[in-house]
Amino acid sequence: MRHPIPTVLVTGPSAALREAAIADALHDLATPRSDTVAVILEGLSDGSPTLEISEKILISRIAPGCLCCAGNLVMRVTLNRLLRQRPARLFIGVADTAHLDQLRSWLSSAPYDQLLALTPDLHS
Template sequence: MAASLVTLVSGGSYADREAWIAAALTHEPPLLSMAAILEGLPDGQPLLTSNPLLALHRVAPGCMCCIGNLVMRVTLNRILRKPPVRLYLGLADNQHIKNLVYFLQQPPYNELIEFDQDIRLGS
C-alpha cells in the first residue's frame, strides 16, 4: 500500500486555506481519491464539499498538536482506513507545525503518510 501524500496548508484565514486547497484540487489528476481535514468552520459559502473523490472533514478550531490532538487523530485514523492518494491538512496556525509533523512521523503514521508540501499563507 502506497503512503498518502500530505500537504500542510497553514496560516491566513479559513477562506484562504480552503481556496488554496480548492485551487490545488483542480490540478490533481481526475479519479484520484483525496481527503482534506480543515481546522475551523467556514464563515460564508464553503468552496469545498465532500464527493465520491474527496472526503472532506471540518474540525473545530484548536491547535492540532495540543487541544485538538484527539479530534485530529480520530479523524485521521478514519481517513487512513481507506488511504487517499493525497491528503490536505488545513491548519489555522503554523506556530506548532514542527510538533504536528513530529507526531505524524511517529508510528503508525510514518508508514501511512509521506509529507509532500508545507504551504504557509500570510495572515
C-alpha cells in the first residue's frame, strides 16, 4: 500500500506570492533528488513564474474560481492526473480562502483520504 502524499494548501493574496512561497518551501525541504513534487496553482502566472516545470516538478495551473464549487470538476481531473505520477509531495495554491475548510474536507474524503495526508497550511 502506498503512503499518503503530504499535501500542503498554500494561501496568499496573489498567484505570484503563493508560487514564491512554494518555491521557498521546496528549497527548504530535505527531499531526495529522485522525488517528484506536484504543484497545482489556482490563478494564472503574472508572466514571470517562479517555478519551472521540470523532470522533478510537475506544475498544473487552474483558472481562478472556487476549487470546491465551480472548479470542482477541473480540480478533480487535475488532481487525479497528478496523482497518477505518484509525487512524493503535493502543493495546492489556493486563490480564495472563503471555502478553504470545504476544500480541506473534500480532500480528506474518499478517495483522497487514502491518497493524501493534509499538513499545516502555508501562508504567503
